[in-house]
Amino acid sequence: MSAQPIIVSASPHVHSDRTSKKLMYDVVIALIPAFLVSVYVFGISALIVTSVAIISCILFEYVIQKYLLKTDVTITDGSALITGILLAFNLPSNLPIWMIIIGSLVAIGVAKLSFGGLGFNIFNPALVGRVFLLISFPVQMTSWPTAFVNNTSVVDAVTGATSLGIIKEGLNMGETMTEISARIPSSTNMLFGFTSGSLGEMSALALILGGLYLMLRKVISWHIPVTLLATIFIMTAIFWVANPEHYANPLIHLLAGGAILGAFFMATDLVTSPMTKKGMVIFAIGIGIITVVIRLFGAYPEGISFAILIMNAFVPLINKFFKPRRFGAKIKSKIV
């Protein structure tokens, strides 16, 4: 017999090698291509915003857990890191540093730790931080630096509106889509990221790449991203077919703004999305509809952050009503 006493525990005695930590770092890896694109596009400022967000998120988590809540510090599990990156991805690259820090405090302190930490938060922390900033500092949060223009200077940024912003503004001025479309970047540019917008939503291609990696690693399933994007596409297509002069083409709606980032990285957040596949589909359809409604009829040009947060609130209900089918429940007699 070995020196240590033998262990007795209940079955199962083997465990898969997946851990929450690994899942979290997979998400981080998946976000790298999009990050590289934004560094390429916005230069050093993207790097600054992202590092500030990451560092302040981790720091706030550490300080709050250690001194305020006096619980175990969980900064190594990678969830604060992800919150930091995702928050940065949702900010313009020229945002003042102090605002980023406030955003991080709201994301970690209010949206995550006050609910009980990882696993207990109802709303996606990064999005709460982002929406808080958007409502508190609307001017700074909606002046987007233009790609390649202000690579070096953070202060005197040349700013421009996002594609969705241009459309919204143009429509409000009574212009038609044909007139507006001359001013918005081409779909190819949107795909590769040469447009203006928040830090992480630049290149649809890089984001899809990251999303596919997550699906490959089985961190997320296809249900939320595909359903969400399909819902946005179908809804906007209906409006576009009905009146192409007043509604933008569905492809623009897919590629512009945060649709892709939201679909692959924000809505799929494990904690704040439903448990079952059925629930995930309902959840994604809900987000899609709300996003399109805000984009087409709301005051804001972009609505996916709000849409995800609203649907986050419905997740407990979705979990309650869309349960997996129990084995052997209500079956038709198949005995021949």
Add this chain to the structure above:
Amino acid sequence: MSDSVLYSVILLASLGMVAAVLLYVVSKKFYVFENPLIAEVDEILPSANCGGCGSPGCKAFAERLVNTEDISDLFCPVGGNEVMKQVAAILGKKVAEKDATVAVLRCQGGCDVRPKTTEYQGPRTCAISAMIYSGETDCQYGCLGDGDCVKVCKFDAMYMDEHTGLPVIITDKCTSCGACVEACPRDIIEMRPKHKRDLKIFVGCLNEDKAGIAKKACDVACIGCSKCQEICPKDAVLMANNLAYIDPIMCTLCRKCVEVCPTNSIIETNFPPKKVKKVEPEAEVNVESINLKTDA
């Protein structure tokens, strides 16, 4: 300007009126008669809501007391005879009189005397580890040490001793509600009468194994040698399944059995020290807790 003031006053006043009428109608329509005695009895009960009486709370117990004809088998362990007498006075029914009891721990198998032979991994609750196997030590009757009893105690009358790994009952705070007795999967905790000055003598072991096996598993196990039974002048010791049990009613607290026990498995509490023997003071025995016998 004055118009808007007028309108808001009228609007608020009429809203208030409507609400008042609604409230009145609803309170009349859904009025439930409640025996005023229930409130009166509830007032006397200790409001501990511990469930020791078998009802889900003091209010429910009050209802039961009022609505039951014969309440002689109902008893509030927390309030004791005092409270039950008052209840009897209000309701004009007969109540039982019971000796005050207190919880005692019938296991002394701390880490130092009962070696761990296996390591348990899993949720640290007695209920679950008891389901899986007989525990980390070789004694399948003793304390599992995961503190389910401490978790259920609503009166902060229990804590886990860090050195021994056993729960400790703070007798003064114990209301004998019985929650710990219920929670313990091993039935180690027993309610015993609280004699004068809380003097108690009981066997601190439940091991039914044969002497050799029991002793091997735990130094302070009762080995069923019957010495206590032989010496007891009042026939208060019962022997069954290699285990002694001291009947609390028959026992006259003479302490003879304590001395003869070869494994020190009989516990006496709160007695003044008998013989002044030079004994190293045992590492800080909590005054409130059970005084483990020191004259080895």
Add this chain to the structure above:
Amino acid sequence: MLKTFPKGGIHPPENKITASKGIKKMTLPKVVYVPISQHIGIPAEITVGVKDKVDIGQVIAKSGGFMSSNIHSPVAGTVTKLDKIIDTSGYKKQCIVIRTDLKDESNFKDTEYPLKTTITLEPKDILQKINDSGIVGLGGATFPSHVKLSIKEGTKLDHLIINGVECEPYLTADHRLMLEKAEEIIVGIKILMFALHIDNAIIGIENNKADAIETFKKIIRKDDPIKIAALKVKYPQGGEKQLVRALLNREVPKNGLPLDVGVIVHNVGTIFAIYQAIQHNIPLIERVVTVTGKKLENPSNYWVKIGTPITDLVNEVGGLPEGTRKIVNGGPMMGKAIKNMDVPVTKGTSGILVISEDEASRGEPKNCIRCGECVDVCPMGLEPHLLMNLSEKGMYEKASAEDIMTCIECGSCSYVCPSHRPLLDYIRFGKNSVKKMNTSKN
């Protein structure tokens, strides 16, 4: 496309290191400890006394009721003690201790009889014989076989399913048995089909045992009503309900039995035991046990007498390796960790798994991140995370309403949980509490 059950399931590493090791005869143990409760139900009643001489195969404990089973002496020898020994349950249970008579020839007699294909007994006698021979489900559940076979008049049965899935990692006992005793198993199936008047039989084997599938295919003639079905590898396909769903696309109703969909399921091991009992009059005193573990010198499959202490088995394969931290009776997914090495082999022991330091420890439980993985893998369509929460909080009524009782305790949820939460521990506790709650209500 290979068949399998549709919902849930996992793919743990197979680790079938003993698949190529033939079944060896285990050295005769000097002492056997035979527990009187080796099956689900009422313990058997001891019929022998201390110092009694017993013959091999003699009844030493009689079935204690309908839901019980006879227990036979696995060796010829002398009863030395009636004692309480820790068994797989982790508690001391009544055992009959028999010292083997090493001079008695019957202990060494070869039990390899020539194949006997003609069935001479009548159906009623077959069932009686199964009852007398102490046969229980050898897949691990140890459900008394005669109870399973006592079918009410008028029940429509159309399929006998033979469970050769062995989906547990590491274990190869059934696999080897199918390879070495294929013909006997076919006869055993025919005996059962004859006794129960069932017209069809399917042997379900997972595709990782291609050699076993081949072996059966060679033996079975075209006009035989017995079919072989290759199944996609997926745990827990060996669960009755999952197997019936995979093979026949029939779903056993909630809280129901395979009987409700006209099916009866038996493990290959049980079928072989039935063959031995009916054709050669040998009661269940011996079974195949896989002794395995990555660090073991000589892992292999053995014919082991019931009651052999696990120490003897481990010594047979070269002793416990350095750094052993856990010993499991059964497979890694559903087996029970044992408390010490004196625990005897019982009718339900399909394997002994020796786990070393690096694999033995469970991860530290972390917060649930609500990834829904446990919901995905649950083959019964339950929500393990919810059931765990409800059990932890003592909300048994609600847990019962969430179908906690249909959990088959396969452990898939605990296996996949990335936060290492003790899901099954709590669910099992919840099931126990619900059971208690229901009995106290009645």
